[in-house]
Amino acid sequence: MKQLKLLGISTTLVLAAGCASSPKPATQTAAPTSTQVSKSSQSAESTIEGNIPAGSPFAKIQIGMTQGQVHEILGQPTDTKAYQTGKAWIPFYFGPDTMRTDEFYKGVGSVTYTGAGIGGVHWKVFRAVYNPAEDGFAK
Template sequence: MLSFPKLALISAVTFLGACGTVQNLTGGSSSQPAATPAPAAAAPAASAPAASSDSQTVKSRDGSYEGEIKGKARPGSKFTGLKIGMDMQEVQTALGRSPDRLHTYESGKRWIPFYFGNDARRMFVLYKGEGCLTFTGGGVFGGSGGDLIGIHHDASGACYQP
């Protein structure tokens, strides 16, 4: 049987893990719990089973981490110029606009003791007519973040699951 401190800790972790922010960049913003988290980070290619034939793991521009690219870019898509490892400002410059929708959520790394990386939070954005992008959202104590770690080519926008 669980003791009270363990039960309280499990309840707190469950509650805090469900918190997220949803923003509609074209019509205001609201803060509400995220219904479902966005896709988890790609596991290393050696230990991960192939999810589907249209998904590939790619090294970042500087080679320090891996990101995931899903789907095939449609002809003339601005997403073809994007590279894993670009920062958010570079992406917005390459696409010529801001995202249409975005939401943030905590990744599992948020709960790793003494984790000081920039991936404790994630930002998931939708560019209508192009697809979805996943960025690192910053560390446990804020700061840094904004590195592109996922590209999902989907002109229909069905990839966006806040």
């Protein structure tokens, strides 16, 4: 009886391991068709939005740039706001998206950074929104 039970457990483990290692089909995403979204990578939420003029310094901003690189391009922000994401409350989540900070540039737009995790804070551009009507202050 015990041998039969052990055989059943080991068979289940083998089947589970086989299912876990099966290849998943690759998926392709279509290129953005809207003129509002100019660049995207990392995740579906990571975007650079707005009708950015070609000569604008904001056109140089890219997803994944460091906060220092953005400050070299745009200068210091008018105002900032930092907050936790919901991922900060997930037990055993050690990823980089537990904190975010928004920087507001009057007459230019806003840049959102993510990057706080178990290894410390390494701010990287997560989202940027070009908006010439930006008042420059956190809401």
